[in-house]
Amino acid sequence: MKDLTIGIDIGGTNTKFGIVDREGNVLHQGNIPTTQFEDFHDYFNAMVEAIRKGISELPSSSRLVGIGVGAANGNYYTGNIERATNLKWKGVLPLARLFNEAFDVPCILTNDANAAAVGEMIYGNAKNMKDFVVITLGTGLGSGFVCGGVLLNGKHGIAGEVGHTSVNPNGRYCNCGKRGCLETYVSATGIKRTVYKLLADHLEPSELRGISFEDLNTKMISEAANRGDVVAKEAFEYTGRILGMKLAETVVHTDPEAIFLFGGLSMAGDLIFKPTIRHMEANLMPLFRGKVKVLPSAMQNQAAPILGASSLVWDYLDKLHAKAELA
Amino acid sequence: MKDLTIGIDIGGTNTKFGIVDREGNVLHQGNIPTTQFEDFHDYFNAMVEAIRKGISELPSSSRLVGIGVGAANGNYYTGNIERATNLKWKGVLPLARLFNEAFDVPCILTNDANAAAVGEMIYGNAKNMKDFVVITLGTGLGSGFVCGGVLLNGKHGIAGEVGHTSVNPNGRYCNCGKRGCLETYVSATGIKRTVYKLLADHLEPSELRGISFEDLNTKMISEAANRGDVVAKEAFEYTGRILGMKLAETVVHTDPEAIFLFGGLSMAGDLIFKPTIRHMEANLMPLFRGKVKVLPSAMQNQAAPILGASSLVWDYLDKLHAKAELA
Numbered sequence: 024m025k026d027l028t029i030g031i032d033i034g035g036t037n038t039k040f041g042i043v044d045r046e047g048n049v050l051h052q053g054n055i056p057t058t059q060f061e062d063f064h065d066y067f068n069a070m071v072e073a074i075r076k077g078i079s080e081l082p083s084s085s086r087l088v089g090i091g092v093g094a095a096n097g098n099y100y101t102g103n104i105e106r107a108t109n110l111k112w113k114g115v116l117p118l119a120r121l122f123n124e125a126f127d128v129p130c131i132l133t134n135d136a137n138a139a140a141v142g143e144m145i146y147g148n149a150k151n152m153k154d155f156v157v158i159t160l161g162t163g164l165g166s167g168f169v170c171g172g173v174l175l176n177g178k179h180g181i182a183g184e185v186g187h188t189s190v191n192p193n194g195r196y197c198n199c200g201k202r203g204c205l206e207t208y209v210s211a212t213g214i215k216r217t218v219y220k221l222l223a224d225h226l227e228p229s230e231l232r233g234i235s236f237e238d239l240n241t242k243m244i245s246e247a248a249n250r251g252d253v254v255a256k257e258a259f260e261y262t263g264r265i266l267g268m269k270l271a272e273t274v275v276h277t278d279p280e281a282i283f284l285f286g287g288l289s290m291a292g293d294l295i296f297k298p299t300i301r302h303m304e305a306n307l308m309p310l311f312r313g314k315v316k317v318l319p320s321a322m323q324n325q326a327a328p329i330l331g332a333s334s335l336v337w338d339y340l341d342k343l344h345a346k347a348e349l350a
Numbered sequence: 351m352k353d354l355t356i357g358i359d360i361g362g363t364n365t366k367f368g369i370v371d372r373e374g375n376v377l378h379q380g381n382i383p384t385t386q387f388e389d390f391h392d393y394f395n396a397m398v399e400a401i402r403k404g405i406s407e408l409p410s411s412s413r414l415v416g417i418g419v420g421a422a423n424g425n426y427y428t429g430n431i432e433r434a435t436n437l438k439w440k441g442v443l444p445l446a447r448l449f450n451e452a453f454d455v456p457c458i459l460t461n462d463a464n465a466a467a468v469g470e471m472i473y474g475n476a477k478n479m480k481d482f483v484v485i486t487l488g489t490g491l492g493s494g495f496v497c498g499g500v501l502l503n504g505k506h507g508i509a510g511e512v513g514h515t516s517v518n519p520n521g522r523y524c525n526c527g528k529r530g531c532l533e534t535y536v537s538a539t540g541i542k543r544t545v546y547k548l549l550a551d552h553l554e555p556s557e558l559r560g561i562s563f564e565d566l567n568t569k570m571i572s573e574a575a576n577r578g579d580v581v582a583k584e585a586f587e588y589t590g591r592i593l594g595m596k597l598a599e600t601v602v603h604t605d606p607e608a609i610f611l612f613g614g615l616s617m618a619g620d621l622i623f624k625p626t627i628r629h630m631e632a633n634l635m636p637l638f639r640g641k642v643k644v645l646p647s648a649m650q651n652q653a654a655p656i657l658g659a660s661s662l663v664w665d666y667l668d669k670l671h672a673k674a675e676l677a
Contacts, residue, residue, distance in 0.1 A: 154505040168603070170502055170509075177497070177605020178481040179641055184602040187635035189595070200636045268516070275511040276495070276603045278504020308514035309527050314506055349676045 025085045029074055029126075030333030032135065033057065033094035033118075035109030038070065041329035042077055045337060047146040049326050051077040063112040071125045089336030090122045090130040093138030093328055098180040102132050108198070131335040135159065135328060136183060137174055139320070140167025141338050142331030143283055147321035155281045156273060157320065158185070158266075160288035163198070164206035164213070170277055174338070185273055186210070190265055209266045211241045211287050217258045218244055229254035245291040259291065263298025270299065271306035274315050285320035285327070292319075352412045356401055356453075357660030359462065360384065360421035360445075362436030365397065368656035369404055372664060374473040376653050378404040390439040398452050416663030417449045417457040420465030420655055425507040429459045435525070458662040462486065462655060463510060464501055466647070467494025468665050469658030470610055474648035482608045483600060484647065485512070485593075487615035490525070491533035491540070497604055501665070512600055513537070517592055536593045538568045538614050544585045545571055556581035572618040586618065590625025597626065598633035601642050612647035612654070619646075 027050065031040040036058055042051040053073045060066035078087060096107040102119025104110070122130035133141075140157040143149040149157075153172040159165040164186035168175035175182045186206035187199050194203025195216060207213055218231055218239065230247050231239065231254055247255035270282055288295055300317050307315075322330060354377065358367040363385055369378040380400045387393035405414060423434040429446025431437070449457035460468075467484040470476040476484075480499040486492040491513035495502035502509045513533035514526055521530025522543060534540055545558055545566065557574050558566065558581055574582035597609055615622055627644050634642075649657060 152505075170497055170504070171500060173498060173500075175497055175604060178479075178607035179605055179638075181637060182497075182603065182605035184605075184635055184637070187602050188599040189633065192595070192633070201633075204635075268519070272515040272599065273603065275514050276509065276600065277502060278506055278509035278511075280505040306516065306519070306528075308511055308531075310508060310511070311506075346676060349673060 025082075026088045027081070027085050028088060028333040028336040029090040030329040030331070030336075031070070031090065031092045032138075032328030032332050033092065033097075033104070033110075034328075035095075038066075039329055040070070040074060040077075041326060041333065042081065043330060043333035047330055049329060051080060052326070052329070053077055057110065061111070063116060066112075067118075067121055074126075087126060087128055088340060089128045090126060091138065091332040091335035092118055092122070092130065092132040093135040093332040093335070094118070094132065095135055097132045097134045097137075099131070099133040099137065099174075099176045100180040102130065104132070129336065129339060131339050133174070133176075133335060134165070134167075134181075134183075135331070136165030137167040137176075138328070138331035138335055139165070139285055139322065140169050140183075140331075141174055142322050142327065142334040143285075143320055144169055144172075145334035145337050146330055148283060148318055149281065152280050154277065155279045155283065156277065157283045157285055158270075160210055160284060160286035162210060162212055164210045166273075168277055168279075175277075185269070188269055188272070190269065205265070205269050209262055209269075209288070214241060214244055214258055214262050214288060215239050217261050218254060221254045221257055221261075225254065227253045231255060241287045241291065245294055248291075248294050256294075259294040260298050262288070263295050264302045266295075267299045267302025267304075268306045270303045270317070271308075274303070274311050275308050278311070279315060281316040281318050283318050283320045285322060289319055290323065352409075353415045354408070354412050355415060355660040355663040356417040357656040357658070357663075358397070358417065358419045359465075359655030359659050360419065360424075360431070360437075361655075362422075365393075366656055367397070367401060367404075368653060368660065369408065370657060370660035374657055376656060378407060379653070379656070380404055384437070388438070390443060393439075394445075394448055401453075414453060414455055415667060416455045417453060418465065418659040418662035419445055419449070419457065419459040420462040420659040420662070421445070421459065422462055424459045424461045424464075426458070426460040426464065426501075426503045427507040429457065431459070456663065456666060458666050460501070460503075460507075460662060461492070461494075461510075462658070463492030464494040464503075465655070465658035465662055466492070466612055466649065467496050467510075467658075468501055469649050469654065469661040470612075470647055471496055471499075472661035472664050473657050475610060475645055476608065479607050481604065482606045482610065483604070484610045484612055485597075487537055487611060487613035489537060489539055491537045493600075495604055495606075502604075512596070515596055515599070517596065532592070532596050536589055536596075536615070541568060541571055541585055541589050541615060542566050544588050545581060548581045548584055548588075552581065554580045558582060568614045568618065572621055575618075575621050583621075586621040587625050589615070590622050591629045593622075594626045594629025594631075595633045597630045597644070598635075598638075601630070601638050602635050605638070606642060608643040608645050610645050610647045612649060616646055617650060 041049040166185040191203035195207035197204040368376040431443040446457040493512040518530035522534035524531040
């Protein structure tokens with residue numbers, strides 16, 4: 024019997040799922056357009072049907088042992104998605120309970136950044152680590168903390184919102200309702216805003232002057248920087264400076280072994296890592312200097328969110344077995 | 351047989367110890383002047399002798415089950431005090447091993463703020479909490495985190511240095527070598543610095559103008575504020591504003607149920623709590639607003655550091671028994 028899990032990544036536009044083994048091989052992958060369903064139960068039923076179809080195509084020697092779900096505003100304790108701003112269904116969506124009823128296996132749900140952190144521990148670069156942080160750099164900045172080998176959930180299941188620490192209380196407007204949050208500076212959107220600020224303030228010629236805000240993306244900024252574009256280079260330097268300064272504060276909270284950067288912005292390599300590390304070290308309390316690694320995530324591919332979600336099940340089962348072995 | 355622990359608080363000037371029962375009653379208390387000993391081993395031997403004398407005076411129906419030590423720069427993992435700036439003995443002091451050898455019981459060592467956090471959980475206001483933070487406001491600002499019922503130690507045993515997050519990178523000089531650390535604003539020393547800054551900047555008459563920096567203490571500032579002194583009141587407002595802003599950042603890291611304030615500055619009551627709570631809420635990511643309590647520590651007495659240290663043993667034994675019960 025080969026144990027398999029389902030990993031589900033619920034995004035505002037698309038819901039991706041995969042059937043995954045313990046080694047992180049995705050044996051089957053599927054996609055449901057999230058936006059297409061007006062009614063949540065129609066959406067849920069379409070997911071169940073697609074997953075059942077996927078399972079039916081597997082060899083009969085395999086066995087489903089659990090379902091993991093990563094979603095913005097997913098709450099680990101309740102198993103609900105609560106007040107997600109990126110979904111059209113309002114209120115509380117009891118996904119873990121519904122999946123558990125539909126498939127009769129445990130369903131673990133948490134937010135996408137927490138799923139990424141557990142994914143890094145189960146499949147990625149944090150395999151032998153017990154204390155680390157994953158920073159996800161997408162439209163916003165998410166974070167997941169593993170402390171002493173355990174995902175940090177907090178009292179209300181919403182720990183790890185480092186994207187909403189403050190860079191400048193009078194700074195850029197944030198979707199959360201505040202101003203100056205870290206994610207308004209450090210994220211795919213944040214670096215775009217920085218490019219536009221630099222283009223507004225300075226006179227330097229830049230190939231980015233010809234691109235609209237909507238069209239501009241991290242890859243373009245990174246390619247321009249590699250071609251020597253002064254504005255693009257300065258945008259990375261500025262982004263890394265702010266990220267490094269704020270990571271220095273995160274480090275003194277939880278004393279991690281490493282911080283992993285995940286997502287588009289982290290793919291820019293040295294452009295983002297060098298200033299981030301330099302400014303983190305410069306701003307760190309001396310006691311911590313030279314102790315904390317800043318590393319790329321090993322999960323930099325299309326299947327990462329699916330793997331992250333599926334890893335929640337393996338982590339859950341590992342801890343269950345560890346308890347059972349004691350008994 | 352009544353189980354008893356020794357709690358030891360190693361301060362730069364004095365080392366206090368107590369023999370403590372599970373309910374937090376201090377059955378015997380002693381004091382060793384830390385500064386009096388040029389040689390670390392003389393100091394350690396004097397402690398052992400004083401503790402042995404204390405034990406000899408107890409009823410024979412009691413049993414020593416462990417020793418807990420709280421000390422600045424105490425490392426939980428190694429059991430060593432490492433490079434403490436407040437002690438004259440340099441290098442690594444292997445206290446946990448030495449106590450274990452001397453008394454043949456487990457010895458748990460950690461830094462004083464971590465000991466305060468465990469003390470709050472075992473004897474204080476956090477008895478039924480699994481996720482909380484203790485902020486100790488003394489000469490500096492210490493912090494201890496309990497997450498999921500477990501003390502957060504971090505990779506290197508130095509988690510919880512919130513006193514060295516940044517308020518202003520060009521701000522006040524800090525003992526750690528950086529500038530603008532939280533503890534240079536929020537601590538007994540921090541509020542004195544703020545009073546002197548206000549006296550320098552403003553023209554208002556204040557009873558504090560007659561007191562030297564060396565003589566000034568938190569109690570004087572608090573009494574002046576209660577008498578309506580404008581500068582003293584403004585100093586508390588400013589201190590609470592900075593603490594509230596920074597606690598809003600701590601909250602989004604670990605999502606605690608409550609934050610406890612401990613130490614002299616926290617004894618000022620509403621003077622410090624009101625602005626701290628107001629500014630924490632105003633600066634919090636909306637998702638967290640109204641969820642996190644800011645409360646006074648229940649450990650506000652002379653024996654608190656001893657109780658905190660002794661609680662390390664009860665916590666250690668509780669977790670050991672919980673494991674044994676599973677087995």
